[in-house]
Amino acid sequence: MKKGKLVFLVLTLAMSLVLAACGNTPQETFTKSVDNASKPADQSTTTIGFKVDELPATLKADQTGAMLDGLSLKMTVANDQKAQKTATTIAVKTAGLVNLDVNLDLLVDAKAEKVYFPLADLYDDKGNLTALLDQVTGGMFSQIKKENPDLATKYVEVTSLAEDLSGTEAKKEAADSKEVEKASKDLSKKVTKTVNDYFNSLPEDRFTENDNGDITVKLTQDDITKLATNLSKLLDDKDVKADLKTIFEANGVSADEFDKQFDSMKKSIDDAIQKMKKDSKAKITVDVTITPDKDNNIKNMTMKVKITETDKDKPETLGFTMTLKTTDSAKLPKFPSSSDVISTEQLQKIISESTASYYKSLYGNDSTSDDSTTIE
Secondary structure, three states: OOOHHHHHHHHHHHHHHHHHHOOOOHHHHHHHHHHHOOOOOOEEEEEEEEEEEEOOHHHHOOOOHHHHOOOEEEEEEEEEOOOOEEEEEEEEEOOOOOOOEEEEEEEEEOOOOEEEEEOHHHHOOOOOHHHHHHHHHOOHHHHHHHHOHHHHHOEEEHHHHHHHHHOOOOOOOOOOHHHHHHHHHHHHHHHHHHHHHHHHHOOHHHEEEOOOOOEEEEEOHHHHHHHHHHHHHHOOOHHHHHHHHHHHHHOOOOHHHHHHHHHHHHHHHHHHHHHHHHOOOEEEEEEEEEEEOOOOOEEEEEEEEEEEEOOOOOOEEEEEEEEEEEEOOOOOOOOOOHHHEEOHHHHHHHHHHHHHHHHHHHHOOOOOHHHOOOOO
16 A cells, blocks of 8 residues: 555644644534643643554555554653643554554653653563563563662653763753743644634534534545645744744754754645645545533544555555543652662663673673773
8 A cells, every 4th residue: 555645644634633632513612622622721631542443455464564553552641831740651552563562651840851761661561571672682681670670760861861872962952941832832723723714614514413422523535635735834834934943943953954854844745735636546534523521622532544545456444543532630650859860871881781791691701891881
């Protein structure tokens, strides 16, 4: 199924809907809920999910494509704006060629400008992370864990780790955090308005509501093309580009590199839109369902996407589902104190010593003595 650009476009559109979402008629309730989603509460927990429902036979036969079989991603973000702290959990599962079952956490203290990774995630044997890392390291990973059980209670400050691995001093702040926050909110508002303007232009009978209060709109290929075109036009807005630049530079992207990435992204989206307009052999549908709460905020949102290639004897379909769930509360874990944080130098020394010990147990001598001080 050679529909890469179409998949890219639909994913871009889907993420735009998630960003807009991050006595009324069903249509009015639907658009009001999307609009309210751009006004986050002081505390919130958002869970975004992605699951592959159907994989074409041609992708299953491809070694790389087969890795997508049974793919399930879930990211949960608990945010406390007043405390300026965020806890993110990412869960990845696959059931295809490579079997993955991994959970990773990140703790962000925006006020202190620190990002922590709990090493406890590497000691959690509920998934198969240890087995996978042992395959890559020839069993060395388990040896490191065995010799250093106390690391399970420690945290690594990720910014420091990035500095050490790159060999350069990271920028303390590429942009003021308040500027980044303002840019993100301004961008979200513009995306939300563009999405809602399109939904409001649709006939009311396109929106249906069931007895549970779930409201669904079924988007056709023509809808997707028009909405994607409208969203693409946002990239011509100099203020939108400036907001994106602020966000990108805050994540360490240089001004020159941003311009290259921005131009490449815009071209990819425009190319995909043109391909979709011309492609009569692909059928694309996106069913969007939201469940509003009593205040017309989005409680749940589900997007079921199907891309079917019809120019074959046996039509092939790629299907996936994206979900969004939000609550106006946040339960954050305890953030580490200074005594809980291990320096990257200490971590490197422990890894080097464990590596030397591992090879010594295999070969009877320290074959890594020259490299056992620090991993460059």
